[in-house]
Amino acid sequence: MNALIETLRAIVGEPHCLVADADKAPYLTDWRGRYTGTASAVVLPADTAEVSAVVRACADAGCAIVPQGGNTGLCGGATPLAGSAAVVVNLSRLRRVRRVDPANNAIVVEAGVTLVAVQAAAEEADRLFPLSLASEGSCEVGGFISTNAGGVQVLRYGNARELVLGLEVVLPDGQIWDGLRALRKDNTGYDLKQLFIGAEGTLGIVTAASLKLFPRLRASATAWLAIADPAAAVDLLGRLRAVAGDRVTAFELVSRQSLDLVLQHIPGARDPLADAYPWYVLVELTDTRIDAGLEELLEEEVGQGVDAGLILDGTIAASTTQAAALWALRENISEAQKREGVSIKHDISVPVSEIPRFIALAGERLEAAYPGLRIVCFGHLGDGNLHYNQSRPVKGENSAFIERTAEVNRIVHGLAAELGGSISAEHGIGQLKRDILMFYKPPIELEMMKILKRAFDPEGRMNPGKLL
Template sequence: MNELLAALVRTAGADHVLTAPEDMAPFLTDWRGRYHGAALAVVKPSTTAQVAEVVSACAQAGVPIVPQGGNTGLCGGATPLADGRAVVLGLSRLDRIRALDADNDTLCVDAGCTLAAVQQAAAAAGRLFPLALASEGSCLIGGNLSTNAGGVQVLRYGNARELVLGLEVVLPDGRVWNGLRGLRKDNTGYDLKQLFIGAEGTLGVITAAVLKLFPAIRSRATAWVAVPDPRAAVRLLGLLRGDCGERVSAFEIVGRSALELVLKHIPSARNPFSQPARWAVLVELSDAAADIGLETMLQDVLSLAAEQGLVEDAVIAASLAQAQALWTLRESISEAQRIEGLSIKHDIAVPVSRIPEFLERAGAALRAVWPGVRIVAFGHIGDGNLHFNLSRPAAEDNAVFIERTPEANRIVHDLVATLGGSISAEHGLGQLKRDEILRYKSVVELDMMRAIKQAFDPRGLMNPGKLLDTERPGAGTDPDAWMT
């Protein structure tokens, strides 16, 4: 280990190899404070070549590597295990904007650029990079790609994997794959980049990416809309898409419990209505053309929806500041929940048409077991992704409730599976759902995933203990093996 640490210092410099407990501490705990790990060292290289040297040195020493971006993940995917065997590979110093090709509408960036920096580089060239998250000021693009991040504009632009044309990746043996091609057509075999997007650093380390750009947005219309129930919200989405087409860039649902937590804990938050609606939808239309009357278009659809009983009330932002205030209500939910205390969190996806059924059936099943349970439901209803979080209002009751997380998960996740959904829509599996997924993926799927892992990382050194358990006896042959 002394030889390895000396090699890391030679590669990254003594100031960028951290071994003191107090220096490593911020890298060993996840954002939610749920997972706490240990490490031999935290190393922060500044170039792809240095990353390759670090990975090669660790591979030669048989030491696991945990890639870490902005450490904003919610499933413990970037937190090392507690055994202290791993080296944490911090990527924040890989922060160059490499190249912008305006004619090709592409941007090549290092993996350590913040999402906000990528957005700003695109905007400076009169373009849009549409991936948008509440943590965009601190999350890194490499982490966004490694978890196939979603966000609030998936409805129009797709998940992270749909925004990438090429990748550069350091493989588990230290070799560098340069796949930084800005091509929209490349039919020369396997689309290798897609293996690394969403793989949570278990197959290699993303060090750079070629990203798709889009025309800059020059007009927007934003509204906060009270709807009677989720079924009305789904029907409203259909009306909007039918009349406005691709201009519907965001469609976010917010339940009353979620809004009440924001109003309680976020000082700048203001309720658009006199009372929190039972269900509200944040709608945004956008277009590359200026002054095309998006507000009028939105108002017309909302008026039609109101006539059909789909809308109870609505506020259309009259300024950028008002639009930002409405977005604050939506984007502050996670922070408000963190202030309130622990909750049992679910990041699920079902077909859009089945979201009302999920909410009705899940709510009834949970309240049958825990009367008075607080359900905080919100998220990207336009693409079928809900954040469905559970807690008890009283702290002492909540502590007991959190201990019954497996029971709550079983109710929620079994229903999701019944409805043809996924137990992880955009946050990944990490440590949180690594075992849980064994119940819901088929033997064939698990075998294919393990075969890919074995081909790329036969020694299991890349981010061990995350996403896929390759060592559990019986895993992949019995969907209930993880329970015994």
């Protein structure tokens, strides 16, 4: 190991090969603080050539590798295992925007570029990169591709998988695959880039990506609407899409419990409405035309929703500042939960039509098993993705409840599967769901995944203990 570390220092420079415990510490714990691992070293290469050399050196030494980006993942996928002697390869120094091609609506960026920087580079070219996450200021390209991130605009633009045109990847033996072709059509066999999207660094290290751009949005209308129940939200979504089509960019569901945590823990947060209601939706319409008439359209549909009994109360943002304040309520839910304490977290998806049924049945089953628990439910109703989390409101009782995680998971994941859904919509598998994936994936799917893993990484050195 000492010889390997000396080799790594020669490749990336001594300041970028961290071996002291204090220097490594920030890279060894996940964002939630749930997982803390160990590593022989943390290396921060500056470009793809250095990543390749680092991977080749680790391969020659038989050392495991944990790829890492902004370390904002929620399932421990970028955190080494406890007791591990792996090398963490952090991509944060790969920060170049290599090329912007407005005519082709494409941008080529390196893995360490933050999501907000991609958005800014697109805007400078009068274009839009639509992926939007609460962690966009710190999450990085390699990470959101490796976890197939979703976010709030999947309803209109799709998740990361649908936004990637090509990839550059360092394979487990150190070879570099340049698949950065920014083509919409390339019918020449297997679409290899798809193997690395959502693979959580288990097949190789994404070092750069060609991403899709879109026309820049020039008009938006945002509303915070109180509703009686999730069934009303699904009905309202259908009505809005019938008249506005793909201009419905986001449609977020927020429970009162979720809003209460934000109001309690996030300074400056204010309830948009005078009265409290059990459920809310945050709606955003966007268009590329300034004179799209979105405010008028939204006002008309809200009025009809009130008349139909779907909307109980609401407010439409009168400025971009007000819209940002409404979005801050939604985007700060995870941070508020973190400040409140540990909870049992779920990131499930079901068909949109099944969301009311899932929420009703899951609530009934959990309340029957654990009377008095707190359920924090919110998420991207427009694409069927719910963040569905549980805890005890009394802190002294919560530790004992967290120990029942496996039982709670069986209720929540079992119901999601029963309704034709998934146990992971956008957060990935990582360490958190690795051991339960086998119960919800058909054996033939798991075997195909293992075949791919063996083909790319026969020695099992790439991000061991994750996903599979």
